[in-house]
Amino acid sequence: MRIGTGYDVHRLTEGRDLILGGVKIDHPLGLLGHSDADVLLHAIMDALLGAAALGDIGKHFPDTDGAYAGISSLKLLLQVNQLLEEEGYYIENIDATIIAQKPKLRPYMEEMIHNIAEALEISKNQINVKATTEEGLGFSGREEGIAAQAVCILTGVYEGSFAVGDSKGCPGCGGRER
Numbered sequence: 654m655r656i657g658t659g660y661d662v663h664r665l666t667e668g669r670d671l672i673l674g675g676v677k678i679d680h681p682l683g684l685l686g687h688s689d690a691d692v693l694l695h696a697i698m699d700a701l702l703g704a705a706a707l708g709d710i711g712k713h714f715p716d717t718d719g720a721y722a723g724i725s726s727l728k729l730l731l732q733v734n735q736l737l738e739e740e741g742y743y744i745e746n747i748d749a750t751i752i753a754q755k756p757k758l759r760p761y762m763e764e765m766i767h768n769i770a771e772a773l774e775i776s777k778n779q780i781n782v783k784a785t786t787e788e789g790l791g792f793s794g795r796e797e798g799i800a801a802q803a804v805c806i807l808t809g810v811y812e813g814s815f816a817v818g819d820s821k822g823c824p825g826c827g828g829r830e831r
């Protein structure tokens with residue numbers, strides 16, 4: 654079992670769509686970024702990559718690469734899912750929090766969870782998305798930006814496959830006795 658955490662922040666600005674969890678949110682301000690700046694999906698991807706020891710989204714999808722300009726972060730999430738599959742990891746669950754003063758996000762949660770479940774090929778009950786405010790404090794409270802945090806647990810298909818119960822030790826950990 655492996656745990657990962659992700660954290661991301663994007664600045665709010667005029668003239669951009671607000672996209673969270675792949676859902677276009679009705680709001681006069683949007684998030685600034687190279688991609689669609691979906692701060693929720695970015696935090697989730699960083700948690701998944703972190704748990705798999707595969708670095709972060711900046712490593713896989715650099716913002717200097719024109720291929721990712723304006724791209725839907727759901728497409729990047731599909732690629733992260735592909736990477737996890739190649740490395741033999743299953744997602745146990747994801748828990749995420751969006752930190753935003755406005756707007757109210759509850760009406761959009763169901764659709765966000767649906768999008769994430771579909772991209773990652775997991776059930777909706779493996780994903781939880783919450784939203785909170787910081788009571789008007791800090792950059793989120795001043796509506797200068799939106800932050801998101803995520804944690805996830807992965808299980809590796811190769812976990813526990815090394816000589817379990819062998820008193821001579823385990824080849825997977827350099828012969829350490831169990």
Ligand SMILES: [Zn+2]
Nearest residue numbers: 661690692695
């Ligand atoms: Zn981001």
